[in-house]
Amino acid sequence: MRSLLFILLISALALVQARTLSGSKEDYQENDYQESRETHLSKPHLHSSVWPCDVADYREAYPLLHKVEKQLPKIDSAETRNHIRDHVVTQLRQCISAGKMDRHCVGRSIGLVMSFINHQRRNQQSTDL
Template identity: 50%
Template sequence: MRSSFILLLACCLAFAQAGSWRQTQDYLTRDREVRPSWSHRHSDLWPCDVADYPEAYLLIHKVEKRLDRIEDEQLKSNIVAYVVSQLRQCKYGNEMDEHCVKRSIGYAMSFISRHKRQQMY
């Protein structure tokens, strides 16, 4: 009976230690930002106040792929200005709302398509 109690106590202590170690690791890795290879940090095209948020990368990446196929510099700058304004609307304090950014993808793609069509006529 005594050995069972000691074994149970040892297991409880081991689980408590493992849980606290996991929380420490989560805390340490949360501060390190893992950025994709297409990170837009310090880009001339995207201002830092929106490009430094990892939540914005998906939208920025999709827009850049579309911008590669556009030659008109004025249209490109209009698109970037529109996307930047959309991203700024998704900021709340020092955080960016990921769901807002994902909704903005559709708006940005629609904006690009509409302006490309207008340019054709």
Template identity: 50%
Template sequence: MKSCLVILLVSVLALVQASAYRGSDEDYSVWPAATLDESHPHSSNWPCDVGHFRQAYVLMHKVDKRLAQIDSEDLKKRIQNFAVDELRRCTANGQMDEHCVRRSIGITMAFIHHQKTQANRL
């Protein structure tokens, strides 16, 4: 009986954490519209073939925030090309897989960290 109660309690806590995590995300639906005109609903830094997918906004927003902290134009271009390649891998049959994009966020952030570390060593 006690083990069932513990399992139930842990499950409820996990659900509460999951809903709080989802609720704490920024509202990315506002981001592109606030920065651009009506003809291109995404940042001009991103190609249209990936930029017009709403699922891509999270990754694009995170990368744009990181790029703002970097001075080297070469490094910025390398990171952006990597992110675009990741987004293109998530596109199939005219649709973008949101789960793939979310996995790509971690991969891209790790790539950015690695590139910044390498740049600092030089």
């Protein structure tokens, strides 16, 4: 009988502890989100003047921005370069959710953007002929 009461008591304590830990985790995640947002808004701009702040302030966007910046000088037409920049910004804005940029979304966007750039280059070459 005592062992049964002891097991019930331990089970109840474990259940209460588990609920407390999960509640703390949710509070931590919410506080973490708020701190990351405040840090994001207060940190200095670490990007070139080519990209708008709302996408370029995220470190997760750097791989895509870097790849595009290497490709832009190869494009002759200023209009085409602006069109590519607008496309990149649109892709990156779609990767922002709840104040954070999804690095996996950015990774998927790299291939799409590079394909878009190649398409624009081919169109430019065909109109130059």
